[in-house]
Amino acid sequence: MGKDNDSFVHLHVHSEYSMLDGAARVKPLVNAAVEAGMPAIAITDHGNMFGAYDFWNAATDAGIKPIIGTEAYLTPGTHRTDKTRIRWNNGGDDDVSGGGAYTHMTLLSSSTEGMHNLFKMSSLASLEGYYFKPRMDRELLNTYGKGLIATTGCPGGEIQTRLRIGQYDEARAAAAEFRDIFGKENFFVEIMDHGLDIERRVVTDLIKLSKDLGLPLVATNDLHYTHAHDADAHAALLCVQSGSTLDDPNRFKFESNEFYLKSAAEMRRLFADYPEACDNTLLIAERCETSFEKRDLMPRFPVPEGETEATWFEKEVAAGLARRFPNGVSEAHKAQAKYEVDVIIQMGFPGYFLVVADFIAWARQQGIRVGPGRGSAAGSLASYAMGITELDPLHHGLIFERFLNPERVSMPDVDVDFDDRRRGEVIRYVTEKYGSDRVAQIVTYGTIKAKQALKDSSRVLGMPYSVGEKLTKAMPPSIMGKDITLTEIMDPQAPRYKEAADFRSVLESDVDAQTVFNTAQGIENLKRQWGVHAAGVIMSAEPLMDVIPIMKREDDGAIITQFDQPPCESLGLLKMDFLGLRNLTVIQDALVNIQNNRGITVEPELLDLDSDPATYELLSRGDTLGVFQLDGGPMRALLRQLKPTNFEDISAVIALYRPGPMGMNSHTNYALRKNGLQEIEPIHPELEEPLSEILGTTYGLIVYQEQVMAVAQKVAGFTLGQADVLRRAMGKKKKSELDKQFADFEAGMLANGYSAPAVKILWDTLMPFADYAFNKAHSAGYGVLSYWTAYLKANFPAEYMAALLTSVGDSKDKLGIYLSECRRMGLNVLAPDVNESDGVFSAVGQDIRFGMGAIRNVGFGVVEHIKSARAEKGRFDSFHDFLKKVPVQVANKKTLESLIKAGAFDAMGNTRRALVEIHEDAVESAVSLKRNEALGQVDLFGDMFEFAEEHSQVPDRPEFTKRDKLAFEREMLGLYVSDHPLAGLELQLAKHATVTINDLTTSDTTMDGDIVVLAGLVTEVQRRIAKKSGNAYGIIKLEDFGGEMDIMLLGRTYQEFAPMLETDLVLAVKGRVNVRDDGLNIQAMSMFVPDVGAVIGEQGPLNLVLPEVRATSSTIGELSEVLKRHPGQSEVRLRLTRGATARIFELPARVNVSSDLYGELKSLLGPGCLG
Secondary structure, X not given: OOOOOOOOOEOOEOEOOOOOOOOEOHHHHHHHHHHOOOOEEEEEEEOOOXXXXXXXXXXXXXXXXXXXXXXXXXXXXXXOOOOOOOOOOOOOOOOOHHHHOEEEEEEEEOOHHHHHHHHHHHHHHHHHOEEOEEXXXXXXXXXXXXXXXXXXXXXXXXXXXXXXXXXXXXXXXXXXXXXXXHOHHHEEEXXXXXXXXXXHHHHHHHHHHHHHHOOOEEEOOOEOOOOHHHHHHHHHHHHHHHOOOOOXXXXXXXXXXXXXXXXXXXXXXXXXXXXHHHHHHHHHHHHOOOOOOOOOOOOOOOOOXXXXXXXXXXXXXXXXXXXXXXXXXXXXXXXXXXXXXXXXXXXXXXXXXXXXXXXXXXXXHOOOOEOOOEHHHHHOXXXXXXXXXXXXXXXXXXXXXXXXXXXXXOOOOOEEEEEHHHHHHHHHHHHHHHOOOOEEEEEEEXXXXXXXXXXXXXXXXXXXXXXXXXXXXXXXXXXXXXXXXXXXXXXXXOOOOHHHHHHHHXXXXXXXXXXXXXXXXXXXXXXXXXXXXXXXXXXXXXXXXXXXXXXXXXXXXXXXXXXXXXXXXXXXXXEEEEEEEHHHXXXXXXXXXXXXXXXXXXXXXXXXXXXXXXXHHHHHHOOOOOOOOOOOHHHXXXXXXXXXXXXXXXXXXXXXXXXXXXXOOHHHHHHHHHOOOOOOOOOOHHHHHHHHHHHHHHOOOXXXXXXXXXXHHHHHOOOHHHHHHHHHHHHHOOHHHHHHHHHHHHHHHHHOOOOHXXXXXXXXXXXXXXXXXXXXXXXXXXXXXXXXXXXXXXXXXXXXXXXXXXXXXXXXXXXXXXXXXXXXXXXXXXXXXXXXXXOOOEEXXXXXXXXXXXXXXXXXXXXXXXXXXXXXXXXXXXXXXXXXXXXXXXXXXHHHHHHHHOOOOHXXXXXXXXXXXXXXXXXXXXXXXXXXXXXXXXXXXXXXXXXXXXXXXXXXXXXXXXXXXHHXXXXXXXXXXXXXXXXXXXXXXXXXXXXXXXXXXXXXXOOOOOEEEEEEEEEEEEEEEOOOOOOEEEEEEEEOOOOEEEEEEOHHHHHHHHHHOOOOOEEEEEEEEEXXXXXEEEEEEEEEOOOOOOOOOOOOOEEEEEEHHHOOHHHHHHHHHHHHOOEEEEEEEEEEEEOOEEEEEEEEEEEOOOHHHHHHHHHHHOOOOEO
């Protein structure tokens, strides 16, 4: 790589990891350098080392030498902990950057030791030197300068800043100091030329300085994007960062378009006067050699004296088995445990299991609820023995090799769920036990996704919001949360290309849209900001700073890695997932409620998962709102069809309710076969008997990955390890790998005496399922939580629902849904009460009491004061008694008005209206009395008694009207509690509505353009004039029992219906759904006031209408199932229509007419079925 006169190496490079400033994507950047024939390329991101590993990997793979560096922020001569702003001039553009906070310096690592020194400095700059940016100082450079090459940096560097303000001597002194720190051969004078005035002004002095001190020159280009044509995308990215538009003259922008990967010829032409500056880039590249290596950095578990991790692990598993099976451990369990222990020790992972078991045991001791295990770890008997999981894998048919495969060594991965509120305590325990310098959270990089790129681009280009909206709406729907990329939209080879035809036609017909699209393509997938992994924690046997760069989050001091998860794991660090699960919080609260309300202790871990009839009845009725994983509408319909009777069914329903299996109709087939409505067909007659044990529990259907593995073991003689490799190959669909696997599979089956057709048919059946089949260990682990929550809802409804309401307290929509569910279950939700309420929802007998903490203007601090006054001084007898007993912090007018309007004093017998009238005077008297009391000024003539006599009279006033009372209640609590303005109209509304507002907003199947009918109460009417067209339009808020929705009335519709719009009107509205990224609204097409006169008690027969062609035996069968589920007194008549004629049948069933029944009938027979 000698002094080749036509080559060059870029040493000043900002990749996409210089967030919102660098637009050079790592792979294309590296490929461009390779194409340009360059021998090496550096990465020097602003103040971080985020991209070091990713860049090193990409360059090494591409066969070009990576040089790992950073453009560091350096303090202006101060110590890194000193936050003084420094001025060398009188401020202004030429002075120290960042308003006097930092200068810049380019640092490159010439050796692996140097790279690790750079990691340490980058870490300490963030941990100790953060002031606007993470700053290094001279002390760090002196300590960790070995193995580094440094330069005088860009115009923001200390040397150039001094030269720009005419301080040559100070610049020379600083350069001499840096030369002494790094060594003469390691410090270069960096020269740049982007055609900018700021560079031209100092170039003469820089050359002079280099001669004066004998420092070599090096030429760089401050690269921020890969190709010259990326300058537009980069300009757009800077606008995204600064929130400005491209036509704003004062926006943050680069003054030229020269910041790309220039060719060697361009660079040598630019610096023709200083050829040695270009030659030196090659010399520096020649000197730089860095590498990453994977090491065993698993944290060391402290074992008792005389034990190793392996021996102690073996003893812990044996002790655990004895604990789990007090009546003796079966031979099968002993053999499996011995096999697992041998494999785990041979793979070198016993320490891992000890670490996990230890913090789970600690959490349980602290009373922190821990999940029963999720993911493949539940397949391990060793995990079950050590208390890491709560499922016996042999009993549930879970497979160890799905978790740890001896034929494919990879780190074990156990995700652990904790009570959401207390997850932090477990992380703190681990941090303290293994050392705060060895534990950190994991960084994540947020990228600009396709839809966001389109929106950002239309904003940056100054286009109206509608242009971006039009494009995002035309995009194909996301699949499993994943959107199509902008590149795929235009790539005929992409699998979803056809779906994007609408989008492409918008581009063809709209010039603005095409411009937005082109800009969006430039910024799509660039790194936008860094965040922190929701659950992941990295643990290390050595201080992390010796392995990777780390940083500190300024808001809360959390220590975070600078590398994201894959590089950390590739280097041998251990990643653990500590997940906070809200449902565990709900379970914990419910158990506390049961203890407080009934004095019973329930231990979910000890429940028999198959034996509680009440739970399985609840599941079969589909009453699973609020049950973990079984909460959604379609899932509840599936449960009604399936009628679970044992734990296997719960596990299966969780595995089947996903796009893959549902696409193959497996969920319906399972339900039909379970209930004897569909024949169970063997895959092939030869296979019926051998596979009966494996597929018997799932009625001959393949539901789980574990079954795919067990089948390969049974019929083709694979080991479970080989079967796991087969399962992965089937999932990845790589032809060469599959052909190899099929050859082994076929040979194994033929050797076992099966015929070639049987082999073929089994392989073809397994293939699609390997992709869709679910990991049973995961669905069974989650199934345990589903069972626990269903058990609590079925057996302790008030306590469970109170815990559920508390957990969604900050979401008004969810609260409304679950309060409606409480009403449906016959649970009374009582208004808050100063004598009864806690801060959160609590169970009182068979009722639920609203918590005072949920009232507006009443914080948990106030609730604690009220509770302690209640505990110390006894119950409050009256409003004035309350004021007398509570401390002065509670006696606040706003707080008391909120408590009154929420109904917290109702039990004392005064009306809310009377208390609202007198509360201000009463508070003032009470406060002055409390202040005097505090000062010891109690009047001898007994002011106290006067207060009691004079002020304790509450006048007699009639209560607010129902409408006002409920409006205040809603204002204070976010929803109606004591009553509902629509109470009594449930049936009439359900008759007209095709869907409830809540079902519409939460359903996955709601599509843009759907036509729906909503029925409810108008709570708000806004009449407006459109700015551009001057046309009148209106927006109404419609509310039903479960939620509220904005409805737009435009054009003719508004003119026709505007006169009838008023608040408190009961209305049925037919409209078109308009799905937007920020939610959905309805555009009204027509509306009418439904007849709500019929009194509910006097129910006539239920009349159903159905076209005769739809009256198939299966539909009629399902109808009879629906009617059976709602037994009651009303007769049912079915009118079958054929053209103009109709036949009426009286059905044998008698039903209880309810809005639930209406809902089920409409989803079965269509929205017009209620005659």
